[in-house]
Amino acid sequence: MIAGTTLNGSGPQSGRAARADVQRDMTAARRIMERADELARHSAMEGGIERTYLSPEHAEVDALAAGWMREAGLTTWQDASGARVGRLEGERPGLPALILGSHLDTVPDAGRYDGPLGVLLAIEVARRIAESGRHLPFALETYAFAEEEGVRFGATLLCSRALAGTWTDDLWSLRDADGVSLRRAFTDFGLDPARVGDAARVAAEPGPSADAGPRGVVGYLEAHIEQGPELEAAGRPLGVVTSIAGARRLEITVTGEARHAGGTPYPRRRDALVGASEAVVAIERIGRERDVIATVGRLHVEPGGVNVVPGRAVFSLDLRAETDEKRDAAWEEIAATMKEICTRRGLDLGVEQFHEARSVSCAPPLMDAVASGIRTATGAGAEPMRIWSRAGHDAMAVADMCDIAMMFIRCHDGISHAPDESVLESDVAVALNAYEAAILALAERYEA
Template sequence: MSAHSTTGTMSEMSAVRRDDQARLIMARCDELASHSSMDGGIERVYLSPEHAQVDALAAQWMAEAGLATWRDASGSRVGRLEGDRPGLPALILGSHLDTVPDAGRYDGILGVLLEIEVARRIGASGARLPFALETYAFHEEEGVRFGATLLCSRALAGTWNDDLWQLHDAQGVSLRQAFSDFGLCPERIGEAAKKPAEVIGYLEAHIEQGPALEAAGLPLGVVTSIAGARRFEITITGEARHAGGTPYPRRRDALVGAAEAVAAVERIGQQQDVIATVGQLRVEPGAVNIVPGEAVFSLDLRAETDEARDRAWDLIHEEFEAICRRRGLTLDINQIHQAHGVGCAPALMDAIGAGITQATAATEPPMRMWSRAGHDAMAVADLCEVAMLFVRCHDGISHAPDESVLTEDVAVALDAYEAAIWQVAEHYRRRQGA
């Protein structure tokens, strides 16, 4: 990449124009928030009417940005800007438009809108990249409807598992039926996959979903790795008996055992410096005057490395067994999800870091951090090298209506994202010997 390609395109984009783009992105986040299946809040799930509505908007905005656009076989919206010549491998920019229930308006959504506006900038610059640029608006990153995460990005990476067709939503609709109802063909899902030779890398912009950037007074950060999670359903079984007639020595109280287990999860998580969360708890029979006979709770476990996460699980598992032995309870463990952690590619991280430095005129290296949340980049890593740009969010709040970002941070993120792409282009040209 020549000096003109890096700084010339950036200088041609005035601060006023950049700020206009940032305000446009914020307004579009608000517009997307109006497409929801939930009264008084935001919820959009995979292959729903709301999915179709925001897909249509993404198609419109990608086309307006000068991109050729289509919907792939998984339901993702894709845009493409050609490089020096048609048919070149692509640098993929991606994020997601689906949400959790009662969501904020920036998780995933901000990344999709940033990639569209960055592609618009590059297309309007007059300079051409040595590769194509593709923008992806994924769905079912969150796993809300069918309980399986990263479905569209897994389809892109070619790791779709046909067992997924057996999944059903809460209404009993199978994934296969939902595909057909949406106008997609289950038998063509393989067409969503890219070949490694068709891709040079993947970049994703996302809100941090944590407080580190705000605490440091920084708008942007470089992601070093993405935590792999293990999720369990834990069942502790005792004996349901009359609360009034059963003395303490005779009780096998499943809820008291579960409460002790939950406290152990927090203690071990803190001691081992991993993230261990119990987010669900169900008690049976659930009557006020019955000693609980069964307690079922979730465990979400994640860490900077898979090794640290798995060491913590071994300790937690041992503690669960000890609690149940001591209290005369039985323990059943069902692992319902496992995802390996993903390290970001050094060259792509360096490109994002250089982009942040250029956009912020910082004299110190940008903050580097590991992502405690999962992202589409985890699935795409099975296809190609990945890296991520984090954008500050207020108080680290995410997956909640109070999710918030600053317009000025969005403006800086636009500059950094574009500069990172030109840095990737420079590295790619050198590697190709051009």
């Protein structure tokens, strides 16, 4: 906090008023933390957290979010993809909206802040603006997306893709582990597959004269835990996201010859596992040298006998970087290196790419507003830390429709997608103030 000023930049105030603001901030932060705990109790996993799209747990947390949005003074509805939306009108009804969003679904055995913290911060900041009586030059909308992680049907960012208008018909044939199609799950949940296009919005031109109506969107902001250790290492509570990594995911097959381990001398062996192992070590080396993230997360060997030379090895590769150019250059070197290894060892190499997502850059005007909000909330003279996101987020999909920006909140040791995910209540209070200040900064720029 800046001594002698309010966190929302409204001018000098007394020590008593400043103490009242601190108390208000910590009360709000505590409410957010308690609500995160309440969401965590809605899980399909015994002793852990798991919530997937179009499940009973989805319905349960949707009802909670709806109640909290109404309590904050928002009009609320469920959109055609199953996302929960809340709206606070601007200085007049029907204006285009600034969207504040994140997700409520989880990975299996999840932490309680990846996604939900951003949703709860959005609701709380909308409450604060509603209670202040301010009239913004745009509406505020809070989105609680119901499918970001891709756990149930294998496709990520479904609700944010629906918002951006990039939902495709091939998605309907996806099936979960029980064989239930996405189309069937949609219908069973009470949604109409034929109306999923109704969730799509359109970008509005900036400025108070813009006439895109309530379906128009002036921009998208997302608050999210960092899911990395950089903020904590730097002693910073918040950071500005510059871009979101583009990922390529591939399945790599190395084929040799399965033979008796005892009877096959080394010069005669075409060992697929040894070749794959050499490739995996090379992938890590190239990732380190090129400052890209290259991860082999799965390895399967056939035929799998303890006394059989492996004839086939299949492994995954998740490759991501700050820019698509860096990522693709690393892949070219990895592919050439694997080809050399296999040729030298008499092995065959097969590569199948099953996922690709382009990197997304955050919009400079929105990033500047987030940075301004962080400076206001922290009172720090130094420029806020800027970080590229190694993980994917709903903002990636929304970027197909409008400008986006993100704010990261420090999480302990960068741990995420695990029960030990942890944030500080005091950081949540600072994040709430920064979020509010960023929205007010955007309002001033929008009017100008």
